[in-house]
Structures are given as C-alpha cells and as structure tokens.
Amino acid sequence: MPIRFRLNGMPRAVEGISPTMTVLDYLRGVERLTGTKEGCAEGDCGACTVALAKPGQNGPEFEAVNSCLMVVPQLDGREVLTIEGLAGRDGTLHPVQHALVEADATQCGFCTPGFAMAMFAFSQEPGGKDDDAIHEALAGNLCRCTGYRPIVDACRKLQPVPAGCLKELPVAGGSMSSGANYCNGGQIFHLPKSVDELAVLRAQFPDAILLGGGTDLGLRVSKEREAFPAVIWTVGVSELKRVSDKDGVLEFGAAVTYSEALPLLEKHFPSFAALVRRIGSRQIRNLGTFAGNLATASPIGDTIPCLMALNAEVKLHTQAGSRWLPVEQFILGYRKTAMAQDEFIAAVRIPLLGKDRIFTAYKLSKRFDQDISTVVAAFSLSVTSGVVRDLRAAFGGMAAQAARAKHVEAALNGQPWSEDSIARIDQAIAQDFQPMSDHRGAAAYRLCAAANLVRRVHAETTSGQPAQVWAL
C-alpha cells in the first residue's frame, strides 16, 4: 500500500522509496522542492523545517517539524506544507515571507525558508505573540548572519493568514490514511491503529524498531544513514494519543507529544512545563514523546528526573496485559530499562501534587534553548513549620543514569529549611554522585552546580530576590 498524504495541497500516494528515506531527502531529491534546506541533519538548525497540518476543532492546526528527522511514512494522512507552498500559486509572497523581506531579515538566506515555516506555524497558533512566545517558536532555528533582531521584528507582525497553496482547499483529513503497512525493497513499516494490533506486532516482530516521534531514532536515519529493516510506528494508535486528568492523576498516552502534553503540565506542574519547553525546540516537541524519552533512558533525558521526583509510573503493555512500574524502577542503568522484549510503553501517569507540595525543576546547559542538559534537577518537597518533609530530589547528568539523590534527601528531610541545613548538601551530593567530565561540563562543575541548585530552590522558596538570570 502506498503512503498517502498531501504535499502543498496536492495528493500524493508514494511507492517505490525506502520507508526510512527522510522527508528532507524526499522533498529535495524526489520532489525537487529544494527550498527546504539541510543545515545539520540532526534536528538542531531548523533549516529543514516544514509544517504539518491536520483539521482541528477551530480550523486546521499547523505544527512545525524537522523534516530531516522524519521518515516519509510518518507523513501518513497529513497535509505537508513546504516553503514552496507558502506563497500563492501566482508567486505572491505570503505575509510571513513579506514580513521577513520588509524587516531585512535575510542575509545569506540559507536559514530563511526554515524560519519562514516555523513562523508560519507560529502565526497560525492561538495565543500571544510576545517576545517570550516568539523566542520559544524560533528556538529550533539558527541564523548565523542576522543576529535575529530583524527576524524577531518580523514575528511581532504576524497574522494568521492561510498558506497560499491551501487558500481554496480544505486541509486534508485522516481519510487518506495509508494502509496497515508499507513495504519496499525488503524494508517494512507498520502503521498499527490500535493497541491490540501494536501488541501483536510487537510480539511477532521483536526485532522491529518501535518508533514514536523519531526525534531520537531519526538521528540514526538522518546522520548515520541506517536503513531499519522493520519499524513499528506508535503514533497512529489512537489509544496512545489519549490524555486524561482525573482522580488526582495526570495520564499521557505513549504517543502524546510534548506539545500536546504541555497545556495540562502547565496547569498542574508549571515548573515541569517550563522545563519541557526547553526540551529541544518547538519542532522537536511537536514530534517527541515522554515514552521516547523514557525508553531511551539517557542519563541526560530531561523528563526522567522530573518523573522520578514526582513518583510517576510507566504503563508497560503486552498482548497478555499491562503493568504499572514506578519510573525509578523502570530505569535500570545507562540506556537500560525494565521493559521486556515484547513490551512497549503505553502510558505515563503522574500523581498530582498534594496540598502544600512544592515541585520545581531546573535545567543547566550552555545555551538556554535547544541544548542538552549538563545537569537537570527536580525537587518535590513540603515545608511545614519551617521543616523539610518528604523531599524527593532527582538528578540527570550526574551519573550513568538519572537517579534520586538519597543522601541529599536524607540530609534535608526533617531538618529546618535553612542555609545551615543546606550547608550539608555539598558533602551529601558527592556521596550520591561521581559525575563524569565531558564537553558539557567537568565533574567538579556538575557537583558544585547540582548542589547550588538546591540552594536555588531554597532561595526561590524563601526570598523574593531573582534567582535565575532568565527570570529578569
């Protein structure tokens, strides 16, 4: 069965290409739409940004994604917009393009199509266009020439105007979805639609790669040029797309993206939401999932310490049924999890904070946006009558895996929430972790900064002074 989607309004039924061909290579090589650029092939520069659309409750919803990280079957049933579709069919520039021209926001122009697409998707979103929102929307796009000022200026003037090529067309719906799988040259890409189908496939093809958003796996395709023989894609499974907020528990299906999870995170865990907004970029968050972050079990996966501190649980599913496992027990070591061969992650659930509980999470990196953490820290605690209760502190970037800082917790639990108590943590943290030194930071820095993040929580909970440069 071919892969069906629409490209700049024109229907496509693609066959005869590898299911692990990246969307970028497809656009540039097969469609000869060369406006979409490759700047890095690792999801970090945004030159390859395209927009995906689907019909939403209030008209079409657009999201910017990195075409270098996606494989073509991930376009299943979607409307794909590239820079070539932004202008009208007669070549009239779209207002986003016009704004960039007017602001003198192009120099070498190589980054420009990517910016235009990110800005287009941003312009279609509800919500304010203040500087913070603009930077969040642009965090996935690098420009080496302009210094950004004119691009940001252009963003201030955005209006939600439809893309030129879609002016007279409704955005394609799921009706043109592809079949249950797509095969080519010995490679197979499964597109299960239900959890049961997924469970069967998982059991049947234990060696098949389970693909979520592909923001991690995509690198192996895009950069390493790997051609996976078999892939099972979770995102078409509607049950895995569910989000629920009831009985004091927040639950996200495994295929829920960061962007989709953010509104509820914002409501219940604003500090977690703020950290999630620093995971990759908008493009990455429009694809990436908690499940992918957990299953990767990277020591610098940003959500893992948060989920540990929040005592979250992972739902593992097989044909036989499912089980819930605390995140702490799910992560076993460096890129090692408790997931069995035939299991997959079906959901993640987070108990809401009790009354008076404080949760706060921090990420340290060389650059604020779109950077991998040097250290990530998450704290959940209560302070009653000036005494620390039930502190759960978890860190990433401090060891081969994200982990609780048990000595830090012990040093503070039951103690007054004071500078004197905190003076003990430098020693405690050194007992908890022996971090390594690498290009993101030396061991000594990691230890010192991690301890200081406890000081930051203290400062933020006890004084009115600013304790972060980005809060100014």
Added chain:
Amino acid sequence: MSAPLARVPGGIHASVRHDSAAGHVSGSALYLDDIPNVPGSLEAALVLSPHAHARIKAIDLTAALAAPGVVAAILAKDIPGKNDIGPIRPDEPLLPTDMVEYDGQPVAAIAAGTLDQARAAAKLVRVDYEPLAPVLSLDEAIEREQFVAPPQIMTRGDVDAALKTAAHRLSGEFNCGGQDHFYLEGQIAIATPGEGREMHVFSSTQHPTEIQHGVAHLLGIPFNAVTCEVRRMGGGFGGKESQATMIAGIAAVLAWKTRRPVKLRLPRDDDMRATGKRHPFLIRYEVSFDDGGLIDGLDLMLAANGGNVADHTPAVLTRALCHSDNCYWLPNLRFRGYACKTNIVSNTAFRGYGGPQGMFAIETIIEMIARHLSTSPEAVRERNFYGIGRNDVTPYGMKVEDNIIARVLEELDRNVDLARWREEIVAFNRQSTIIKKGLATMPVKFGISFNRPALNQAGALVHVYTDGSVTLNHGGTEMGQGLFIKVAQVVAEAFQIDIDNIRITATTTAKVPNTSPTAASSGSDLNGMAALNAAERIKARMTDVAAEQFNIPAGEIVFQQNRVYAGNRSMSFAELAALSWEKRVSLSATGYYRTPKIHWDFATNSGRPFYYFTYGAAAAEVAIDTLTGESRVLRAELVQDCGQSLNPAIDLGQIEGAFVQGMGWLTTEELFWDEKGRLRTHGPSTYKIPGSRDAPPVFNARILPDAPNREETVFRSKAVGEPPLMLALSVWLAIRDAISSLSDYRLAAKLDAPATPERVLEAVDEIRARAAGSGSAI
C-alpha cells in the same frame, strides 16, 4: 566624486533591500546543492582520520571499491599534479601520503552513484594507523618551539626599562577559545570535466581564484583550463576562503579520475571536523603603568593555535599584532607572535582575522589595570587613547590620521547615559545576592585593507545592452553580506538608472581574473571602486555619443533618473545605449582598482598596511548567576562608523549579525577537544551558537551619522563586515565586571573565554575566595 543632487532610487546611500531577499524567503534562491545533478553525476564522501596524529601504514580500498554504486576512490597518489593546497606556505597536502596530523583530516575520498552509496563505502575503507603522541596544548607547542611559521615581532622604545621603572606592574596569562564558522550552508563543490583538460568548478567559496589555482595545481594544468563559479554562499565568515579549496580540490580530482561530474557536500560533522576555525590564542603579558593607569611598557606574547599547517595563521597573527594596540598609544612595547603547530585542524580566516584576539588581549589587560587601581576601565582608556597630532603612531609605524574614537564614544554616551546606567547596575548588585549584573563599554579601531598589499586590487566587468539593461560582474562574492546590491547601487548611481535595470551575475574566474578573496571587509571598497571605474568608462563613451547627437560639449551632458539630458532636450538611457551601438561605440568595459597609499614590510612588520581605520563603540549589560555560572546579555548599545554608508539597511544587518556572532565566540561557543585531540563539539547539538533568545532583548545598533571617510573610498563609505564583531568584547568585559562586583570591583576575574557557565562559576568562586582573603582557588 560627490553625490549628485537628484537621486536615483536604488543609488548610493539608500537602504536598498538585498537583491535576493524575495528569492531567500520563497526558497527559490539557488545554492549549489539545489542545482539538479546532470545524468551521470557522482556524489562523493570523505574518509576522515580518527587520530590526531598517526602514521598511515596501509590503506585498503578493496571493500569500498566493491561496494554498490562506487565508481572511484582517491588517495594522495591519485593526484595528478602537485599535492598541495597551502594558501600562504606550501605545506598542506590535499590528502596525506604517510602521516595524519589531526582528527578529522581527510585521507581518502569515494565517488559513487548516490550520496548514501558514497557515505556507506567511505565507512568500508580500512586504514591501518600507527598512533603517535599528539601535541595539543599551546604551552607544549611553545615549549618545543613547534611553529607553522616563524615567530613575528613588533617593538618600540625600551620595554624592559619601562617595565622596571614604572609605579605598577602586572603580569599573567589568559586564553580565548576558537570558533567554528557555522555557516548554515556546509562546504560544497561540484566539479565537471570539460573538453580536453578543462575543469569547471562550482564552489561555495569566498575566493574563486584560489579554487582555480588550487585545482590547476592539483591537476597539473594551467590556470586558464579551470573555471570557478559561485553565485552565492549560505554564509562564509572566512570559513570558505582557503577551506573551500580542499572540498573543490577533492571533487576535481575525483572528476578528473572518473571523467564525470562530482559533487562533494560535507555532512555537518565532517565539515566541523575537517575544516579550520578561528584561532584559539594564549596570551601572556607584562604591563607597567602609573597611578592613573597610563601605560608605559607592554610586553605581550600572542600564541595562536595554528593547528597542523600554516594555512592563514601567519597573516592572522600579523593582524592580531596590528590590533593589540586597539585605540591606545603604547610608548614602549614588545609584541611577540607565535604561530603554533598542534595536532588539531588547521585554523583559518574568521571574521576579524586575529583582530578580535588582539583586542581581547589589550582590553582584558586594561580591565585588569583598572581593577588594580580601583578605577574604571573607561578611566584607564581615557589616559591611553591615541592623541590627535601627537602620540598617534601605531606599533607598526602607521600614523593614525583619522582618529574619531572620541566622537564615537560621545555618540554612545549621548544615546545611553552611561553614568546613570552604571548607577543602576551598582544599585541592583547591592540588593541582589545570587544574580549579579555587569556593565562594560568597548571602543574599537579596526584597520581596513588586506595586510598584504598585493591583495588590495579588484576588477569588474560591466556590459550595457542596447535596451538599456546592464549586467554587472566583479571579483567579489556574495555570502549574504549584501555586496552585490551595494556594488549594483554604485553602478546605478554612476549611470543614474534604476537598480532594477542592473542584473548581478555569478562571480566567475572566466569573467574577472586574478581576483582577491572577498575578505578583510574589503568587498565593497575594492569591487565597488572597480565597478565604478568600468561604469564610468562606458558612461564617458556614451556621453560623447550624446554630445555629438545633441551637438553640445560633453561637459554639458547630464545623466539623471534613467535619462540623458542636454539642456532641455533629452533621451532615455536605453535610447542612448541603442544609439551608441548604431554609432559603433563599445558598451562593455572592464574596471580596475588598486587601493592607494598602502605598503607593508614583512621583514620588519611595519608600514602603512591600512588605507584607513573604522571606529565603533558598544556598551553591554549582562547578568550572571553566581550559583550556576549561567549568564545572559540584557542590553547592548552599539555605534558603528560606516563612513557615508552605501546602504544603511545592509550595514545595520552586518553590525547586528557580527555583534551576536562575537557574543557567541565569547560565551556559548566552546570547541572542546578531548585528551586524544578529538573534537567533541562537531555539530549544532554540541556546539552552541547564539539562538534568538540570546540576542540582547534591548539591542540598539546605530550608524555614526555624518562621518564621511576622509580617504577617497567609494562614495566615502567605510567597510563594515568585520569591525562590529569586536564590539562584542563589551559582553566579555561586562561578564568580567559582574564577577568583579563580588570583590567590590577591587579584583579582576580569573577567566578565560568563552565564558561558559562552568568557567563563570569557577571564576565566581575563585574571586570570592580571593576577596575573603583566603586566597585559595577551588
């Protein structure tokens, strides 16, 4: 040469939009990788050394050659001509014969039917290496006197005596890091063999002539057999000057061998590992001064990490030495420059070309003097500025005749009220314990012209067609900086025609020969003048035709707004063009320009290397987090001298872009080599250039008004590409200021650049310990 009264739209001094803006935003502007491959084309991939230093014992291509789609592989022995691409010294093999000298050095290349096939086959090449100990640190290179070029020295007065007798003396050492260019379009070239020995090369290059020469040498053919062409680059910044030769050279050797077109486009990791960057510098100094901070003696050593071969290092070092004075009169000095050879990729040209490192040195030293005297860096600078008519000779013997730094600083102060700003910072720091703010200013004087006089020449080719349309070609290349539009404005001005009538064509060695690189900020100074010369030659001939037609003296013919007037009679420019053809008058001309007044003596490092200086000043406010070392730029105010700007909109873009790029160099952009000499930050996931949020939220760049160049440059404009990058040193100094606030401004931070969170936190803890008197560093 003065601007005429009635202005033609799109003429000089107008904010004309970048000629490719519409193409950029619609994705229709073509870059090399967008050109469709002709049938039979091959794609290439490189095999890179995994060792910083190793002997090559054997290379086995068997598996690679047998891989699907592979057509050819090349090693050093397959190069038909001379295996050397060194731009200054002949020490740089395209592919090594027996030794690799840096991690990421190309040792072989594969050409195959598709890119995936080429990259897969490259992984199958078996190279047997015998690893050797690499030299990685500048200390070690200096110790061993391991240099890629001879040491350079500049002296004046008696520095030893000055250092002995002065009231105060400071000495020490500090470092600044390198910087990857991170042009968004990676290195790429397409080589197509022609008839006989001809080779056509599309290259994303700032220096088509160097590509032409490099390819000709490698293939053993004359220069006239090679044509290099480039319409635009997706960014250059110096990284596509000499570095593009390697890419084009390998593509050309593969094309020569296979007799098929070959495209070599580097994946980002290969690009960052295999090609050179800005030079990291180690700085050692000893300085003496009086109670007011007046500098008496300065003994300065600048050691540039040249990497494995010379490349541009000697010239970068010269420019660094020529900018270690910045704006200051230094009566007794000894500047020593070492071009160190190490086992990292050979470093190269990068916007500023040593100037930033030289100014980094002197400005950091000035800040240390200020802390030592418990005064402000501004006060120390004030005492040391070059005088007007006295104390105005640079360390290399050039008189500073156009000094307007005082005016530039006044303009800055008028815009921002520095004194009040300073008070606000101090007040903030008094009540904030975790977050500290810093404020600093930065004056810049930057010399314009290539240090090497021969490079300061340019050619252009202008054709007028009989419908009045014009094509313009010159030796400069467009990398986003707006050179093409500026030169077109000059031609529009000369002919007094709408800029839309001028078509700007790709740069090619076939049209304008023997060109200089588009570098040293000189693009519009040189090519603008050459194009003006060509246009004026055609205009003179057309004037004669008009004079004859209207039967009046040539002096009374006026070109204005697309028409040519003789009193109250006139005809359109197009009509005159057609008439000129009728009268058998040539409508095509070459133009030529050589910069006057300049000379340089390489033996003594003295002369007048620069036609003029350009000036600028900045003030920046930062905040640092004393718990984590994170920092952030909150505000930047810039004033830049552009002479009489040819195009204020384009110049503003250069100023802002350069500033943010300079910020990146000094803050987030860290090149990290591990203990084996392997670059660990070779993609945007690990190497962090500034993002939109990093640009200062309050960011005002201004062009100094009413400041025509006192030299006769093209319509009295000044170069702008590089100078504003150094304004970003204000950010570096502001971070130091914030750290210094922890000692009540009595101590100077112990800090190297880039000021990453880790370095800032270390410096914070260190200065606190010192201020507390314990003296111990963590």
